[in-house]
Amino acid sequence: MKNTLLILSVLMALFIAGKSVENNNPFILNGHISGISKGEIVLLTFAEKGYQTDTSEIVNGNFQFKGYYPKLIMGTLRLKLKRNGEEMVLKKQIMLENVKMNFNGSVNDFENAKITGSGIHDDYERCKEGKKQIRLKYERIKQSFPKYNPNASDEDKKALQAKYAKHKKKLNAAIKQYEKDFMQKNPNALYSSYLFEKATIFRSYEQLYELVKDLHPDLKKQPYVAKVISKVENMRRLEIGLDKIMDGVDPVSYQVDKEYKGKRVLDVIYLASFKNNELCALKKDGTIIILDEVGKVTKRFKPTISGKPTAISVDIEDNIYVFSSEMKLVKKKIRGRMVSKELPVGVECQIFSKEGEAINKYNLSGVHIASGSRVVDQHLIVSDCKLKKIQIHDRTSGELLKEIDDMRACCGILDFSVNQKKEIIVANLGAFRVQGFDYNGNSLMAFGKRGKEVLDFHGCCNPVSVATLSSGAIVTVEKDPTRIKVYSNKGAKQIDGIEELVKGCTYIPMIVDNKDNLYLASEEKGIVKCCMVK
Structure with a gap:
């Protein structure tokens, strides 16, 4: 795309x-x-x-x-x-x-x-002065505009508002053009590279391509600019189009299971699924809840956890992996006063049987917080929203095997899933994209952009969760407002009937069972089940 x-x-x-x-x-x-x-x-x-x-x-x-x-x-x-x-x-x-x-x-x-x-800094001040002169010029123009009259007609007020909006748009365009000219006239200045990075914020692929193709050759040699050009070329390779990614994937429809009893289970922060399609839920206090397919609680236990619980996974043998972060109180002097804040500094993985019996535990090397997790074959895969990485570990020892960078975590959220091809599908919310990687960290595909249409991802950062169905269809979750979409060869289709699950920048856990049933969790609204409509 x-x-x-x-x-x-x-x-x-x-x-x-x-x-x-x-x-x-x-x-x-x-x-x-x-x-x-x-x-x-x-x-x-x-x-x-x-x-x-x-x-x-x-x-x-x-x-x-x-x-x-x-x-x-x-x-x-x-x-x-x-x-x-x-x-x-x-x-x-x-x-x-x-x-x-x-x-x-x-x-x-x-x-x-x-x-x-x-x-x-001299270049910064020089550029700043040039932009100041442009603002003064447009301020003088604005002074000639008619003043706001509270007694004017609505039509006149609307016309004046439009005049001011158009003026502001012209001013912003003039500032951007000045910065572009500054970069071209000063291609060897480090501050030009700084301006280039600023110009790349929230740019689409097409906009980025237009931005880099006409740059001065000397500016293209600067380290950051060269890195962006490399990324653009990589995007050209990955952006094969959603139609090709979803080729042969037929559309499916879902509806909310209104009889599901899981809505009574509150304070759930992460979900996993057993091979018999029972649900495993982690509560905020570390309690593990097991629910059957109708949402009835069949088992609960609370393991001893030294840190803050963050995520769970279930392996093929139905063992439960519980992740908790060690929190350290850090004091910093900010604006002349001491401020204390708890920060995650390490992760412990504890493994339990489905009956709650302790099996094993170890610390995960190089992980600060396990914000997402999956166990696939002999691999334990976790996402770390603080380090902005996906990490692959040995599930028996916890040994770190591989790291995948280039994640854009946001709001303390970074989650992923693993499809039937053993590809890691990441909800790269800070980039407003879904991205696919193999276990070696090689990029396989990507789609998504920021926007308001059904194919786009809205808000400050989305999607927060992603999953793949057995058919190859991809499901994404957006928050604020809540929006669940299923991608197929017909594009994206939103699931109707799901109320607002969270407020603001809050994670919404999602898992898919072996029957392609979707489960979503909200600390305040409980667990929602969506079933496929035949």
């Missing part, structure tokens, strides 16, 4: 590989702020590991930051102070390069402080 999104970043504070990787010098920022004698100034960055803060004491108006940034990154200097009895925060953006830099500013004009010593 040519319009598939390749979301290369959802971070507005972008980071890229560049010459700073080759520079072993430290980053040093010496600063002076007139108008303040003592206090604290914070350097805030946002990268792969999330928000990072560094705090420096201000003594006689002077401060210093030191560090090392293997990738080019934008930071924000934040100065909190009181003025006329009111607390306010002054901000100044800065490109962080591993060189000695100097800051000279004032509390009265903090945003326009002078930063020297970095050619990358």
Whole structure:
């Protein structure tokens, strides 16, 4: 599908590989702020590991930051102070390069402080000034527009609103064109590569192809740009079209089983299925629930779990694999105050019989949180939303055998399934795509894009779950609002009658049994069963 999104970043504070990787010098920022004698100034960055803060004491108006940034990154200097009895925060953006830099500013004009010593930051300021002049030009145009009149007719109000919307659209187009021209005129500047990454956010394949094909040859040589071009070429190979992926897969229809009793089972966070089609459910407190095909609870037990339960799997022998994450309390100083947060740092796998008897346990190497899991033959496969990877382990020992990268986890969610061909089908929600991989990590297929049509995936990030039917049809789950779709050679068809299962960015577990019955779980709404309509 040519319009598939390749979301290369959802971070507005972008980071890229560049010459700073080759520079072993430290980053040093010496600063002076007139108008303040003592206090604290914070350097805030946002990268792969999330928000990072560094705090420096201000003594006689002077401060210093030191560090090392293997990738080019934008930071924000934040100065909190009181003025006329009111607390306010002054901000100044800065490109962080591993060189000695100097800051000279004032509390009265903090945003326009002078930063020297970095050619990358100089390019940023130059580009920023050019865009500022464009905004001033369009602001002058806007000043000539008629003012809003609350007593005007609805028709006149609508016309004025449309005029302002058109003006804003022209302004945004002018800014984008300026950035494009800047990249072409400065192809060897690292900041041009930074602008290129920014331009790739939420771009479809066709848009990305148009973006890269006319780039200056020197800009194409920059590491990040070359990587994107490689990805685009890979997408051209994978995007064979949904019609070919679903070739020979006949459409099927589902309806909600209104008699199913599983809706009474609440607080379920993950699902698995036994070979006799009984359901295995993991509750938030670690309790294991086994339900028959009508939703009646036939067994429950609560194993001793040291960490936070996250997922379960069932193997061909009906053994139950329970995954829990060890949580570590981490304290960080953010904006001048200490904040405590629990983070997953390791995963334990415990194996039980269907009757609840302990069989084995081990720690999974290189996993922080098992956000999804499947046991296939001798392989234990888990997804890690924190590390954004799919990992394949030996199911007996837990030994790590293979890792698959290029995942776009979001909202603490990353799940997958394994089809009858032993292919790993990933709900790569941060990329708004379904992707297929073999056990060696080779990409096999991909489809999906962000949008509002039935073939698209909506919201901030979707799909959250995916499964494959025995026919080869693919089922996807979207949240906020809840939407379950079945893909076949006729496209996508939504299953009707499913109420809103979750609120906001919340995972919706799904499993398919041997009869192709679908089961969905909601902590508040219980378990929903969908049966195929003959």
